[in-house]
Amino acid sequence: MEVKTKTKKEELVEIRKKNFLPTAFLYYKNPLQLVKGKGSYVYDEKGTEYLDAIGGIVCNSVGHNHPEIQEALIKMIRNDEIQHTSTVYLNQHPADLVTKLISEAPDGINKCSFTNSGSEANELAFMAARHTTGETIVVNLRHGYHGGTSGTLSNCGHHTWRFKAQPVSSVTSALEPYCYRCPFNQKPESCHLECAKNVETTIQTSTHGKIAAFIAEPVMGIGGVITPRKEYFHEVTKIVHKYGGKYISDEVQSGAGRCGEDFLLTKSLKIDADIITMAKGFGNGAPIGAVLMKEDIANTLSGKLYFNTFGGDPYQAMQALKTMEIIEAEDLIKNTKLMGEYLRKGLEELMNEYKIIGDVRGRGLLIGIELVKDRNTKEHAIKECAELMELCKDRGLLIGKGGLSGNVIRLAPALSINKKQVDFMLNVFNESLKILSVNKS
């Protein structure tokens, strides 16, 4: 159904050009204006329906405008429930949320602070780790991404996101656990976890031998859904702790059940993390993040003040709690596992047919498809990746992209996606890849 919008799409583009910072980028040659969302679908102003397989950017957990969340929001507004309190006053919603969230955390992690975003969650994690250890150095991973603030960008493993002349002090980078493009030229089946051991070499060669923290995503989303093996994390946590650091597990993308195991992937992979950060799908689109940490770290922060004006406010907290309850009530983690496997299988079949697909990887419904011009040289298929996105959009499917070179298709549909919708995605990929191959030959 067409929606009457105040401003024409072309004018919106002009307004953006005129007044937005040039750092804001748009997907697609002919940018999309999205005006409605329901479940797995989004709609533009003309009423064109798209299956949303990227969810803004990895935020659509239980579906757009889930009726239970909608109802709860309407009820809160009708009851004149307070929009903003900040943590200087008591309120029911953040208390309910923290109780539920801690019940999903790995054993020993029982303290929490809410933020508005993933970047802020990581900033607080860095500050807590530095405060508790009295050390400054944070070890990050090349190809990692942890947010758009100054501190998180100094831990960013992508030149494209970093600003010029930005101070990058007190951090150092270890080599990426990127099996498809192993920096050690190893194969996963025969390697000796050289990437994990490199964290130790990095500490030994570029720090004074003690660190504040190590930060990593259990699945490296923006880096192109790089999916390290479980053993990698076990080896790295031992190293991090040996050198006095705190392990920060950035679950901004992988959390909230997206990987089809526990609510937090850190728990499923048995990562001995000291701090876990989350955002994105945690609020199903509402701006809320969280930092979870072990009690002994939290205790060392007493006497300090940390204030985040909107962090844990009632409406966001309610939406995050409802999201958690819906994930449980609708058994969405199980669905994520099943649909994730089904989608992966379908994509692997397409990989047999289309040589441009170099790798399919991920966990649950956080999936990456790496496109290459040649499977031997693994030359990045950058233009083709952008073309594939356009072809899919023209056929009613929205997907994302990432990777250092922008040659990895990223998929993160709602956890409630069904088989018919996955079949639709696979059909659209098949058709689009066929056109892409014809155009290339």
Ligand SMILES: Cc1ncc(COP(=O)(O)O)c(C=O)c1O
């Ligand atoms: C793994 C990871 N951490 C942190 C962030 C930053 O989150 P936000 O954009 O909410 O600040 C992102 C955003 O994409 C992310 O992917």
